[in-house]
Amino acid sequence: MASHDTTAFLDDLAGLLGKRGLLRDPDAMARYISDWAGDRLGMPLAVARPASTEEVAEVVTLCRRHGIRMVPQGGHTGLVAGALPEADGGELVISLERLNRIREIDPVNFTMSVDAGCVLDTVKQAAAEHDCDFPLSLGAQGSCQIGGNIATNAGGLNVLRHGMMRQLVLGLEVVLPDGRIWNGLHALHKDNRGYALDQLLLGSEGTLGIVTGAVLRLCPRPEQSRTALLGLPSVEAVVALYGLARRGCSDLLTAFELIPRRCIELAMEATPSLRDPMDAAHPWYVLMEVDATGPVDLDAMVEQLVERGLEGGLILDGVLAASEAQAQQLWQFRESMLEGQRRRGEHLRTDISVPISAIPAFVEAAGRAVTAASPHAEIIAYGHVGDGNLHFNVLPPAEMAEADKRDHLHDLEERIFAVLDDFDGSISAEHGIGRTKQAAYLARLSPVEHELAEGIKALFDPEGLMNPGRILPPR
Amino acid sequence: MASHDTTAFLDDLAGLLGKRGLLRDPDAMARYISDWAGDRLGMPLAVARPASTEEVAEVVTLCRRHGIRMVPQGGHTGLVAGALPEADGGELVISLERLNRIREIDPVNFTMSVDAGCVLDTVKQAAAEHDCDFPLSLGAQGSCQIGGNIATNAGGLNVLRHGMMRQLVLGLEVVLPDGRIWNGLHALHKDNRGYALDQLLLGSEGTLGIVTGAVLRLCPRPEQSRTALLGLPSVEAVVALYGLARRGCSDLLTAFELIPRRCIELAMEATPSLRDPMDAAHPWYVLMEVDATGPVDLDAMVEQLVERGLEGGLILDGVLAASEAQAQQLWQFRESMLEGQRRRGEHLRTDISVPISAIPAFVEAAGRAVTAASPHAEIIAYGHVGDGNLHFNVLPPAEMAEADKRDHLHDLEERIFAVLDDFDGSISAEHGIGRTKQAAYLARLSPVEHELAEGIKALFDPEGLMNPGRILPPR
Known part of the structure; x- marks a missing residue:
C-alpha cells in the first residue's frame, strides 16, 4: 500500500515514536478506524500515539515534511465522522490517548x-x-x-x-x-x-x-440534587413548563430533557428491569434535575413547580426520585432509550436546534413532512429543551428492505432540514459538521461566511494537511 | 485640512447620509473626540452617523473606495482609546448611535x-x-x-x-x-x-x-436579592471568604467586590452623605450580592455565610441591607469611590487578572514593587474577586509636580506588569488593548500568536482601514 515516500515517512515515524507509539497492524488499529455507531470504516496509513506535546509537534512536523494528511483523534466517540480516517490509506491517525495526565x-x-x-x-x-x-x-x-x-x-x-x-x-x-x-x-x-x-x-x-x-x-461540587420524571400532554406544555422551571428554579436547573412516549417504550425494551414509570402512558415526558450547594430547599422548589404545572394542566402525573438510587433509575430511561433505538438498526439521527419558542411548531411541521413522505416511518424526537436542541430521529418503516433504507432516510433528512430552514434553525446543534453533515452545511452557508471560513483554514493550515475534508471540502 | 481626494469623499458621504447623518463642525464633533477620562483628544475627518445596517455598509464601501481609515464608535466609554480617533484628521468616526432599535x-x-x-x-x-x-x-x-x-x-x-x-x-x-x-x-x-x-x-x-x-x-428577572458589605482583616481572608461564598451560595452569587479601606474614604469624600458603614474601620471590605428567582431563602443563605465567616475570623463586621434602598446605599460606595479617585487627578489605572488563588500574593508583591519605587504613592487595589480581576491603581505622591506624573506612573505600571508576569497574569482583563495597552500587549505576545493575530487581521481587513492601529500596530 505504502509508496516509497510513505515508507520513508513511516521509518522516520517509527524512529521517533518507538514501538508503543506507532501502530500499523490492522488488528491493533481496529478500534481507531470504525466509528462509534459502527456503520463507517476507515483505513489509515498508521496510528501514531505520541506521549507528549513535544512528540505531537514532532509528528506534525514530520507529516508536513512528507506531505502526509493527519487526523487527530480523541476518544473517537464523535457522530459526524470527523475523527474517522478516510478509507484510502493515506491519512495518519494521531491519537492523543497517551497524553492523559x-x-x-x-x-x-x-x-x-x-x-x-x-x-x-x-x-x-x-x-x-x-x-x-x-x-x-x-x-x-x-x-x-x-x-x-x-x-x-x-x-x-x-x-x-x-x-x-x-x-x-x-x-x-x-x-x-x-x-x-x-x-x-x-x-x-x-x-x-x-x-x-x-x-x-x-x-x-x-x-x-x-x-x-x-x-x-x-x-x-453539588451537595444535593433532585430528579423528577413528569408526564405531559403536549410539546406546548413541555415548553410552557420549561418557562416555569427556568424562572422557578433560579439558576439551579441543570437538566430539562424532552422524551416522547415511544422512547420510554424503547428503554423498557432495551432494559427489561425498567417498569412503566407512571400508572398511565403519557404522550410526552420531561426528565428534569436541579442541584445546589449551600442551604437551598430543593424539595420546596420542585414541589412548587410541580404544583403549578398540575394546576395549569401542564403536568399530568410525575415521579420524584426519593433517593440517589431512584434518581439513577429515572436517568436509566434516558440512557436505555438510546440502546433501544440502536437495536432497531439503521435509522436517521439528527441534531438540530431552533429557538425554544419554536420547538412545538417545528416538531409538528417536521413531523408532517416526514409522515407525508413516509407514512409508516416512526418519529422519535427527544432532546434538550433549554437549548432548543432536538434529536429529531426517524426509524424507517419496518417493512422496508435494508438496501433501500439509507436513501430513504437521507431523503427524510433533507425534508426535515427544509422545514428547519423555515425556522432559521441549525442542522448541527452540538455534533459538529465533520464529513457526514458537510453537504447540508455547505448548502446553507452564505458566500461571505464560506469565504471567511476558507480564509481561516488557509491561514492556519496553508498546506491543507490537518484533518482535511472535515467541515470544509479538501482543497 | 481635507485634500482634493478627501473633499470628493466627504461630498459623496454627505450625499449618502444627509445632514443628520454627517457631522463636520468641530463643536458638533466634540463629544466623539475626547475619551471618557478626558485626558486624550482626537480629531477625525468627520463623524458619520448612518441610520441602518445598509447605510453602514455603504459608508464602509465608500471609505474603502477612497482609502479612508474608519473608527467605529459606540457609547465611547472605553478605557484604552480604542474608539478615539487619531489626532491627524484622517480617520472617519462611524457612530452607531442611530441604530438604536x-x-x-x-x-x-x-x-x-x-x-x-x-x-x-x-x-x-x-x-x-x-x-x-x-x-x-x-x-x-x-x-x-x-x-x-x-x-x-x-x-x-x-x-x-x-x-x-x-x-x-x-x-x-x-x-x-x-x-x-x-x-x-x-x-x-x-x-x-x-x-x-x-x-x-x-x-x-x-x-x-x-x-x-x-x-x-x-x-x-431576579425576584429577590440580598446585598452585604463586610469588613475583613486581609486579602487572604477575602479570597477564603470567596471560596465559602461560591460554595455556600450555589450559583446565585452575583457580585463579590473587593474594596480597600482607602476606597471607602474616597467614596465618603466624593459623596458626603455617605457615613462610615461600620463602627470601626477595616483594612478590606467585600461588597457581595446574591439574587434568585423562585423559592430560595436568601436570608438564610447569607446568614449562614456570615456566621461561618465570623467563626473563622474571616469577617470582622458587616452590614446586611434590609431594603432595596439600603442595598443601593451600599452600592453607592462602589460608585462614589470611582468619583473620589477621579478627583485626585491623574493616576494610574490598571485592569489586570491573575488566578483567584494568586490574588493575595500578587497584591503583596505588586504593592512592594510600587512602594520600593515610589514610597509616597498611594495604592488603591479593588476589583472582582470571582474573576481574579483587579484594578490595581496608583495615585502619585501628593507632592509630585504635575509634569512628572505621567512618566512616573508609566514607570510604576511597568513595575506592576513585571510582577504580573511572574503570576502569568493578564495586562488586560476586561478593558481590551486599544492603543493605550498596545505596547505592553505586544511586548508579551509570543511570535506564533503575533503571526496568527496579524493573519486574522489581514484576512478580514487586507487594506488595513478598519480601526487601524488598535490591538495591532498599523501596517
Missing part, C-alpha cells in the same frame, strides 16, 4: 489543567476529589476525551446551566499544522488580550491544529 | 435581537418589561452601547455568575471591512456549524468589522 488542580481558582487525552470521566472524578465539579455531561463520558470535547465544542445534558465546552475552557495548548506549539494555557477567568484564538480553535474539529492541553473551569 | 424580544426563548447602537440600560429595561434580565452590568451602562460591549467583550460586576459579553451573545450581524454584510443573527442557544466567526468578532475592538446587530441571551 491531570497536570494541576487549583480548587481556590476553580480551575484544572489537563492533557488533551484525559477521559472526561477521569477529569470529573479528579475534580470531585477536590470538592469541585467539571459539569460537562455526555453519554460518552466514559470514553470521550477532553481534547475531542474541545475540538467539537461538546454539549450534552447540562448545557442549559453550565454552557457548552466553549464556556468551560479558559486556556489552550495547541500544536499548529506547521508543528509549532502555541501555548495559551492561562488559568484566568477574565482575559481580554487581542483576538480570541482559543475560541476559534474550540469547535474547529481538529482542522486548525491539535489541542494537547487545556485549562478547564470548575464549579463547586 | 430593539428589534425583537422572545421571552420564551430568553433572547432579544437589537441594533448595535442600543444603550445597555435601554436593553436592560426592555428585557425587564418582559420579566427578563440582561445581566451585563457596568458603571457606564447609562451610555455604553451593545455594539461596543460586543467589540470589547465587556465584563463588569456580574461576570462571576453570568460571564462576559462573549457568553451573552448568540448571534451577530456585522459589516465587514469590504462593505459586505455578514448575517449571523441566529437566536439559537446551541449551534455547532463550522468556525466560530462570531467569537472572533467578539473582543476584536472594531478591527475586523462593525457590529450592527446582535441576538442577546437573557435570564429570568
Whole structure:
C-alpha cells in the first residue's frame, strides 16, 4: 500500500515514536478506524500515539515534511465522522490517548489543567476529589476525551446551566499544522488580550491544529440534587413548563430533557428491569434535575413547580426520585432509550436546534413532512429543551428492505432540514459538521461566511494537511 | 485640512447620509473626540452617523473606495482609546448611535435581537418589561452601547455568575471591512456549524468589522436579592471568604467586590452623605450580592455565610441591607469611590487578572514593587474577586509636580506588569488593548500568536482601514 515516500515517512515515524507509539497492524488499529455507531470504516496509513506535546509537534512536523494528511483523534466517540480516517490509506491517525495526565488542580481558582487525552470521566472524578465539579455531561463520558470535547465544542445534558465546552475552557495548548506549539494555557477567568484564538480553535474539529492541553473551569461540587420524571400532554406544555422551571428554579436547573412516549417504550425494551414509570402512558415526558450547594430547599422548589404545572394542566402525573438510587433509575430511561433505538438498526439521527419558542411548531411541521413522505416511518424526537436542541430521529418503516433504507432516510433528512430552514434553525446543534453533515452545511452557508471560513483554514493550515475534508471540502 | 481626494469623499458621504447623518463642525464633533477620562483628544475627518445596517455598509464601501481609515464608535466609554480617533484628521468616526432599535424580544426563548447602537440600560429595561434580565452590568451602562460591549467583550460586576459579553451573545450581524454584510443573527442557544466567526468578532475592538446587530441571551428577572458589605482583616481572608461564598451560595452569587479601606474614604469624600458603614474601620471590605428567582431563602443563605465567616475570623463586621434602598446605599460606595479617585487627578489605572488563588500574593508583591519605587504613592487595589480581576491603581505622591506624573506612573505600571508576569497574569482583563495597552500587549505576545493575530487581521481587513492601529500596530 505504502509508496516509497510513505515508507520513508513511516521509518522516520517509527524512529521517533518507538514501538508503543506507532501502530500499523490492522488488528491493533481496529478500534481507531470504525466509528462509534459502527456503520463507517476507515483505513489509515498508521496510528501514531505520541506521549507528549513535544512528540505531537514532532509528528506534525514530520507529516508536513512528507506531505502526509493527519487526523487527530480523541476518544473517537464523535457522530459526524470527523475523527474517522478516510478509507484510502493515506491519512495518519494521531491519537492523543497517551497524553492523559491531570497536570494541576487549583480548587481556590476553580480551575484544572489537563492533557488533551484525559477521559472526561477521569477529569470529573479528579475534580470531585477536590470538592469541585467539571459539569460537562455526555453519554460518552466514559470514553470521550477532553481534547475531542474541545475540538467539537461538546454539549450534552447540562448545557442549559453550565454552557457548552466553549464556556468551560479558559486556556489552550495547541500544536499548529506547521508543528509549532502555541501555548495559551492561562488559568484566568477574565482575559481580554487581542483576538480570541482559543475560541476559534474550540469547535474547529481538529482542522486548525491539535489541542494537547487545556485549562478547564470548575464549579463547586453539588451537595444535593433532585430528579423528577413528569408526564405531559403536549410539546406546548413541555415548553410552557420549561418557562416555569427556568424562572422557578433560579439558576439551579441543570437538566430539562424532552422524551416522547415511544422512547420510554424503547428503554423498557432495551432494559427489561425498567417498569412503566407512571400508572398511565403519557404522550410526552420531561426528565428534569436541579442541584445546589449551600442551604437551598430543593424539595420546596420542585414541589412548587410541580404544583403549578398540575394546576395549569401542564403536568399530568410525575415521579420524584426519593433517593440517589431512584434518581439513577429515572436517568436509566434516558440512557436505555438510546440502546433501544440502536437495536432497531439503521435509522436517521439528527441534531438540530431552533429557538425554544419554536420547538412545538417545528416538531409538528417536521413531523408532517416526514409522515407525508413516509407514512409508516416512526418519529422519535427527544432532546434538550433549554437549548432548543432536538434529536429529531426517524426509524424507517419496518417493512422496508435494508438496501433501500439509507436513501430513504437521507431523503427524510433533507425534508426535515427544509422545514428547519423555515425556522432559521441549525442542522448541527452540538455534533459538529465533520464529513457526514458537510453537504447540508455547505448548502446553507452564505458566500461571505464560506469565504471567511476558507480564509481561516488557509491561514492556519496553508498546506491543507490537518484533518482535511472535515467541515470544509479538501482543497 | 481635507485634500482634493478627501473633499470628493466627504461630498459623496454627505450625499449618502444627509445632514443628520454627517457631522463636520468641530463643536458638533466634540463629544466623539475626547475619551471618557478626558485626558486624550482626537480629531477625525468627520463623524458619520448612518441610520441602518445598509447605510453602514455603504459608508464602509465608500471609505474603502477612497482609502479612508474608519473608527467605529459606540457609547465611547472605553478605557484604552480604542474608539478615539487619531489626532491627524484622517480617520472617519462611524457612530452607531442611530441604530438604536430593539428589534425583537422572545421571552420564551430568553433572547432579544437589537441594533448595535442600543444603550445597555435601554436593553436592560426592555428585557425587564418582559420579566427578563440582561445581566451585563457596568458603571457606564447609562451610555455604553451593545455594539461596543460586543467589540470589547465587556465584563463588569456580574461576570462571576453570568460571564462576559462573549457568553451573552448568540448571534451577530456585522459589516465587514469590504462593505459586505455578514448575517449571523441566529437566536439559537446551541449551534455547532463550522468556525466560530462570531467569537472572533467578539473582543476584536472594531478591527475586523462593525457590529450592527446582535441576538442577546437573557435570564429570568431576579425576584429577590440580598446585598452585604463586610469588613475583613486581609486579602487572604477575602479570597477564603470567596471560596465559602461560591460554595455556600450555589450559583446565585452575583457580585463579590473587593474594596480597600482607602476606597471607602474616597467614596465618603466624593459623596458626603455617605457615613462610615461600620463602627470601626477595616483594612478590606467585600461588597457581595446574591439574587434568585423562585423559592430560595436568601436570608438564610447569607446568614449562614456570615456566621461561618465570623467563626473563622474571616469577617470582622458587616452590614446586611434590609431594603432595596439600603442595598443601593451600599452600592453607592462602589460608585462614589470611582468619583473620589477621579478627583485626585491623574493616576494610574490598571485592569489586570491573575488566578483567584494568586490574588493575595500578587497584591503583596505588586504593592512592594510600587512602594520600593515610589514610597509616597498611594495604592488603591479593588476589583472582582470571582474573576481574579483587579484594578490595581496608583495615585502619585501628593507632592509630585504635575509634569512628572505621567512618566512616573508609566514607570510604576511597568513595575506592576513585571510582577504580573511572574503570576502569568493578564495586562488586560476586561478593558481590551486599544492603543493605550498596545505596547505592553505586544511586548508579551509570543511570535506564533503575533503571526496568527496579524493573519486574522489581514484576512478580514487586507487594506488595513478598519480601526487601524488598535490591538495591532498599523501596517
